[in-house]
Amino acid sequence: xxxxxxxxxxTDANSTQGEWVVRDLGAVATLQRGYDLPHRNxxxxxxxxxxxxxxxxTHSEARVFGPGVVTGRYGTIGEVYLVEEDFWPLNTTLYVKxxxxxxxxxxxxxxxxxxxxxxxxxxxVPGVNRNDLHELAVRLPPLREQRAxxxxxxxxxxxxxxxxxxxxxxxxxxQAAMQQLLTGQTRLPGFxxxxxxxxxxxxxxxxxxxxxPSDEPYRSMWLVGPEHVEGRTGKLLNRRTAAEQEAIxxxxxxxxxxxxxxxxxxxLRKAFLADFDGLCSADMYPLRAxxxxxxxxxxxxxxxxxxxxxxxxxxxxxxxxxxNREEMAGFAxxxxxxxxEQTAIATVLSDMxxxxxxxxxxxxxxxxxxxxxxxxxxxxxxxxx
Numbered sequence: 525x526x527x528x529x530x531x532x533x534x535t536d537a538n539s540t541q542g543e544w545v546v547r548d549l550g551a552v553a554t555l556q557r558g559y560d561l562p563h564r565n566x567x568x569x570x571x572x573x574x575x576x577x578x579x580x581x582t583h584s585e586a587r588v589f590g591p592g593v594v595t596g597r598y599g600t601i602g603e604v605y606l607v608e609e610d611f612w613p614l615n616t617t618l619y620v621k622x623x624x625x626x627x628x629x630x631x632x633x634x635x636x637x638x639x640x641x642x643x644x645x646x647x648x649v650p651g652v653n654r655n656d657l658h659e660l661a662v663r664l665p666p667l668r669e670q671r672a673x674x675x676x677x678x679x680x681x682x683x684x685x686x687x688x689x690x691x692x693x694x695x696x697x698x699q700a701a702m703q704q705l706l707t708g709q710t711r712l713p714g715f716x717x718x719x720x721x722x723x724x725x726x727x728x729x730x731x732x733x734x735x736x737p738s739d740e741p742y743r744s745m746w747l748v749g750p751e752h753v754e755g756r757t758g759k760l761l762n763r764r765t766a767a768e769q770e771a772i773x774x775x776x777x778x779x780x781x782x783x784x785x786x787x788x789x790x791x792l793r794k795a796f797l798a799d800f801d802g803l804c805s806a807d808m809y810p811l812r813a814x815x816x817x818x819x820x821x822x823x824x825x826x827x828x829x830x831x832x833x834x835x836x837x838x839x840x841x842x843x844x845x846x847x848n849r850e851e852m853a854g855f856a857x858x859x860x861x862x863x864x865e866q867t868a869i870a871t872v873l874s875d876m877x878x879x880x881x882x883x884x885x886x887x888x889x890x891x892x893x894x895x896x897x898x899x900x901x902x903x904x905x906x907x908x909x
Contacts, residue, residue, distance in 0.1 A: 542909070544663050544665050544904045545663075545664050546662070546664070550657075550658025550659070553620045553623055553624065553635070555658065556619055556620075556621035558587075558615045559587050559615055561573060567585070571586045572609065573614060575600075575616060576595075576597065576600040576603075576614070576617050590610045591609075591629075592619055593606055593632045594607060594613050597616055597618045597654075602640045602641060604635045604636045606629060606632040626670060630671065630673055634902060636898070640652050643656045668909055676897065680893065691887065694883060698877070699829065706829075706858075712865065715868065718860075721856050721857070729811070730849055730852070734775060735774065738771070738772055742777075744767060745802050747771055748804050750805065753796050754794070758795055758877065776803065777803055777810070778802055778803070779812065781798065781812070782819070783811040783813070784808050785808060785809045785826050787847050788845065789836075791807060792832070792835045793832055795826045796823075809852075816863055818870055830857060834855050835855075
């Protein structure tokens with residue numbers, strides 16, 4: 525058990541003085557294993573079946589009255605789900621059988637502060653041991669303050685849910701825009717020139733020959749692998765020098781303005797437009813736009829739905845899950861003759877990416893804010909009442 529922290533009093537649970545108390549988790553929320561429900565026994569209905577991964581299928585019968593709190597016993601461990609309606613928790617889960625008069629929403633947030641993985645498999649049997657969890661010491665405010673804390677955190681969760689929905693909508697809009705703009709189905713204002721069918725490798729050249737990253741001056745150059753690139757967005761997440769990564773196998777050299785593309789599955793939807801000279805792993809192709817082709821437009825083609833489908837298809841034809849030079853040369857697409865129109869299309873898509881990135885940054889900051897709030901509110905360092 526955890527020692528009682530300084531500044532907390534172990535008082536009666538029904539204290540009206542507003543003190544926080546330290547209790548065993550089992551006295552705050554008694555956990556119970558869920559119930560078996562084979563697929564063959566499930567019947568059509570609206571009752572949610574809660575698995576260790578969350579909300580799954582539905583059934584005609586409930587085993588537990590809502591609101592309830594469920595977490596994974598096997599499989600996905602550490603996630604906590606609040607269920608507002610009556611439900612059926614599967615036997616791969618633990619659910620709160622008795623809240624002992626505490627607020628279910630507060631209990632859900634309290635359980636999210638527990639490291640379930642550290643209580644998994646202690647007895648040699650895989651899975652979370654509820655008896656171990658019941659012995660954990662937790663800090664508990666009076667019921668009125670529990671409700672205030674839960675309401676504050678719920679407001680942040682609601683904001684996060686709206687941001688997630690907005691981001692998903694913006695992603696769908698970008699995919700639709702790529703489909704329309706990269707095929708000429710929709711033209712930007714001011715452009716009316718012809719488009720022509722072009723082979724990919726008439727638009728760009730692929731770097732030839734590999735260099736040794738252990739040699740100078742390559743050791744001090746940035747080295748990027750597909751794992752450093754965010755899929756579908758063209759966003760470079762991080763980079764380190766070849767020396768820092770202790771690279772020894774052959775790499776490709778790319779230049780500022782090149783499109784660096786992951787040629788091996790599952791990296792076929794990863795690419796970025798380089799704003800620096802550097803090295804990339806042999807799992808990537810550096811593509812250099814030829815004269816008359818805007819690099820940003822080339823990146824849009826590579827990340828676009830048509831090429832993504834093509835690359836996925838050809839990579840599955842053989843035992844080597846990748847796209848080679850010959851197969852890249854076989855891809856053809858419509859391209860506006862005007863460099864200005866190519867650049868305008870690339871700018872529109874880039875602006876949409878920037879808007880998405882800003883929304884994602886706001887969501888990440890809100891998540892961090894929530895984590896900070898939980899740390900302060902669920903320990904009593906900040907009091908709402």
